[in-house]
Amino acid sequence: MKNIIAIFQKQIKDTLKNKSVLIEFLIFPIMSIIMEYSIHIEGMPEHFFANMFAAMYVGMAPLVAMSAIISEEKEKNTLRVLLMSNVKPAEYLIGVGCYIWIICMMGSCAIGISGGYKGKMLLSFLTIIGVGVLVSMLIGAAIGTSSKNQMAATSLTVPVMVVFAFLPMLSTFNESIEKVAKIAYSQQVSILINGIGKTGASAENAVIISGNFLIAVVLFGYAYKKSGMA
Amino acid sequence: MEYVIEMQDVVRNFDRKEVLKGVNLKVSPGEIFGLLGPSGAGKTTIIKILTGQLRCTKGASMILGQDTGALEPFVYRKMGMMMDNLGLYERLSCYDNLKLFAKIYQVPRGRISEVLRQVDLADAAREPVSKLSKGMRGRLALARAVMNEPEILFLDEPSSGLDPQAVSMIHQLIKKEQERGAAIFLTTHNMEEASKLCDHIALLNEGKIVEYGSPKEICLRYNHQNKLQIRLLDGRNVALPNGSMAADEVKDYLEKEMVETIHSTEPSLETVFMELTGRRFE
Numbered sequence: 001m002k003n004i005i006a007i008f009q010k011q012i013k014d015t016l017k018n019k020s021v022l023i024e025f026l027i028f029p030i031m032s033i034i035m036e037y038s039i040h041i042e043g044m045p046e047h048f049f050a051n052m053f054a055a056m057y058v059g060m061a062p063l064v065a066m067s068a069i070i071s072e073e074k075e076k077n078t079l080r081v082l083l084m085s086n087v088k089p090a091e092y093l094i095g096v097g098c099y100i101w102i103i104c105m106m107g108s109c110a111i112g113i114s115g116g117y118k119g120k121m122l123l124s125f126l127t128i129i130g131v132g133v134l135v136s137m138l139i140g141a142a143i144g145t146s147s148k149n150q151m152a153a154t155s156l157t158v159p160v161m162v163v164f165a166f167l168p169m170l171s172t173f174n175e176s177i178e179k180v181a182k183i184a185y186s187q188q189v190s191i192l193i194n195g196i197g198k199t200g201a202s203a204e205n206a207v208i209i210s211g212n213f214l215i216a217v218v219l220f221g222y223a224y225k226k227s228g229m230a
Numbered sequence: 231m232e233y234v235i236e237m238q239d240v241v242r243n244f245d246r247k248e249v250l251k252g253v254n255l256k257v258s259p260g261e262i263f264g265l266l267g268p269s270g271a272g273k274t275t276i277i278k279i280l281t282g283q284l285r286c287t288k289g290a291s292m293i294l295g296q297d298t299g300a301l302e303p304f305v306y307r308k309m310g311m312m313m314d315n316l317g318l319y320e321r322l323s324c325y326d327n328l329k330l331f332a333k334i335y336q337v338p339r340g341r342i343s344e345v346l347r348q349v350d351l352a353d354a355a356r357e358p359v360s361k362l363s364k365g366m367r368g369r370l371a372l373a374r375a376v377m378n379e380p381e382i383l384f385l386d387e388p389s390s391g392l393d394p395q396a397v398s399m400i401h402q403l404i405k406k407e408q409e410r411g412a413a414i415f416l417t418t419h420n421m422e423e424a425s426k427l428c429d430h431i432a433l434l435n436e437g438k439i440v441e442y443g444s445p446k447e448i449c450l451r452y453n454h455q456n457k458l459q460i461r462l463l464d465g466r467n468v469a470l471p472n473g474s475m476a477a478d479e480v481k482d483y484l485e486k487e488m489v490e491t492i493h494s495t496e497p498s499l500e501t502v503f504m505e506l507t508g509r510r511f512e
Binding site: 002003005006007009010013014017018076077078080081082084085086087 | 281282283303306307309311313315316317318319320321322326330331333334335336358374
């Protein structure tokens, strides 16, 4: 536990000085706040911008942050030094993962509040996002682990992130995309948050998100087995 | 424990290439052991095997009595490491870099300031690593390596590319660690450093240890000429056999105050290496 806390505390200090990762955490909450408070169009669905940016946030911030942090540590050899100092790979991943999850939940909280979510609805909003963030983190960890350096990680992260972050938004414009996007967890997150207070979670939502989660676990397991942590 | 590090007939292959070809070595507690060899000789591979980062293809490798293929956590707590790629957090300050490892090793906070003073980085404690010079980074990595007062300290090319002042400081700290009782496993291609610091050295060439002993022993072993070279004040160079037969002549030069310098003819470690392998240290 002490190692997890040490990694967590290190990550707070490190990320505060890492602008490229910090911006990932802040960009969508800031955009959501600005859009929700400045744009009001008649007939626009309730929480429109908050829901849209929340779904994009889920597909982008945790995935990019996890991949960037792990690949940078591999490239700079800091991860190897940690592992040689008796930090277990699981402790490292939990320390970094907890940090990213908490920051993403804080960002999501800001998005939710800016969209007018309160009380139980806000809690539902955060629960749905929390699950989506977890899947994104696993995909990011798989990319970071399989990459030798940041450059290699970025070239994998960007297309994956674009798919998961933009599918929910593109689905609103095109039915064909919507049909295909259904199989992505970020689209399911989008469907679920758009249904808060209207429709509950369906078995389909749960099965698809669980399926995505399992695929992410398998991908991470494969990357870990193939490349190792350091 | 008689030896803290033992390698017996260690072979390591990368794909089909045999990088280590039956390496044998032993390091006692409190000893400074130097592994010398040119780039690509297999020095880093040996360190990686000893620290559990790589497994050997054949042979046995032990550290603190444990097989390096399956090191227990307690072994890692007794090891300190400074690898060629220093592995420092660039955005964090010197203090914060060490604070992370102080928490991991569970050493008191006071130890951070202590090691920073030892490597003369106390004034730069709050500086981010990205603003440090190469020498300062090396010293910081060494401070991190000794923070948990390890029983074995692995130093991979600790003085490579550093200025003489930084090298001198690193050497002082290595000696201090030895006085504390730590065994130091040092890889270098700096012969002078090895001669100055090491109790024993092994010369590694193309994955094989070609010579082992104390630096002095090795140089004497290859002193084929075994002569005294005397440079006289009048500019003449005189070579005399190193034995009683030359005593009168040497005495004569000394009595007449004609001697500028006297040297024995034992070769340098580099010359020995060249004799053994036909190649230079690069």
